Amino acid sequence: MGSVFRQTGRHNWMIKYYRDGRAIVESSRSDDRTAAKKLLRQREADIDRGLPLGPNVGKIRFAEAATDIQTEYRTNGRRTLDHVERRIRLHLQPVFGGRRLAAITTADVRTFTEQRQAAGASNGEINRELAVLKRMFALSVQAGKLLHRPHIPMLHEDNVRQGFFERSQFEAVRQHLPEHLRGVVTFAYVTGWRIQSEVLPLEWRQIDMAAGTVRLDPGTTKNDEGRVFPFDLMPELGQILERQRAEMTRLTQEGRIVPWIFHEGGASLLDGGGRAKHAVRVAWREACAQVGCPGRIPHDFRRTAVRNLTWAGVAERVAMQLTGHKTRSVFDRYDIVNEADLREAVGKLAAGRGLRETGGRG
Secondary structure (H helix, E strand, C coil): CCEECCCCCCCEEEEEEECEEEEEEEEECCCCCCHHHHHHHHHHHHHHHCCCCCCCCCCHHHHHHHHHHHHHHHCCCCHHHHHHHHHHHHHHHHHHHEEEEEEEHHHHHHHHHHHHHCCCCCCCHHHHHHHHHHHHHHHHHHCCCCCCCCCCCHHHHCCCCCCCCHHHHHHHHHCCHHHHHHHHHHHHHHHHCHHHHHHCCHHHHEEECCEEEEEECCCCCCCCEEEEEHHHHHHHHHHHHHHHHHHHHHHCCCCCCCCECCCCCCCCCCCCHHHHHHHHHHHHHHHHHHHHCCCCCCCHHHHHHHHHHHCCCHHHHHHHHCCCCCCCHHHHHHCCCCCCHHHHHHHHHHHHHHHHCCCCCC
């Protein structure tokens, strides 16, 4: 059985309880004996439920939890580690830094959300930040450093992008891009693969020119599954890869080994300092502005590919394998219907009515 006692010269009551035969002494942080006895009963009940206990449980601070989540992302090789670090440094740390996680309440989270909205952040961006905070709490509970976590309310996102490219728009934007990026966007337009994480890192070892296929290795995609695209059936892709191979051969003859399919004069478009990424973004924005479609993003190619595959009558299961969509819900969200689709559907309906009225069969 546990007990409560007060040490000489101290105001707060102490509690003593046992786990696996080992005595644990903890301050109740209260000068009320009744409150101390209540805490003792809670600790004994937690022991019965098999929860991790000790005097340090609940004392974890935000900084330690931030280190834990970064370690978890790093050891599991998550590609979004830099995004997590940025969100912690710029937005979460200034508000919650220095505090114990146990002292952060749902009301505190709502206040944070309100402040971010006042600063002009979108609901989607705020949700990504709240997701990081929620994961920090979850990891702390899993590690036995925290017993409970607060409810973290997420925001409704009504800003889901609906953009896609008509063929004429795509060709206009491509024409205004630097030469070394035209093959990149063409590849993304046809395949629907993600430019930053799937197209730009492509290496020649992933190309089988004889079989006419390009492969993404398992573990390198967002859903960690491998992927294959038969480019030999798409002359446009085949021509791009042939041009890139000729450039690779030229650089090899000069004594320069370039593993990447897409590059700028042999330099990676994904350098660690981020300068190449920034250059790609700037070139993209300028090209879109010049052809009168500002605000478009490269991810629109992903929606475009889904739409094109659907229009071509490709079976949904096969289309999902080509583009790398793991769930039906996400694939359906990307399968955008525009006014032209609706007009075509009504045209078919009208044609069908005409056949029935004349007694014809279609």
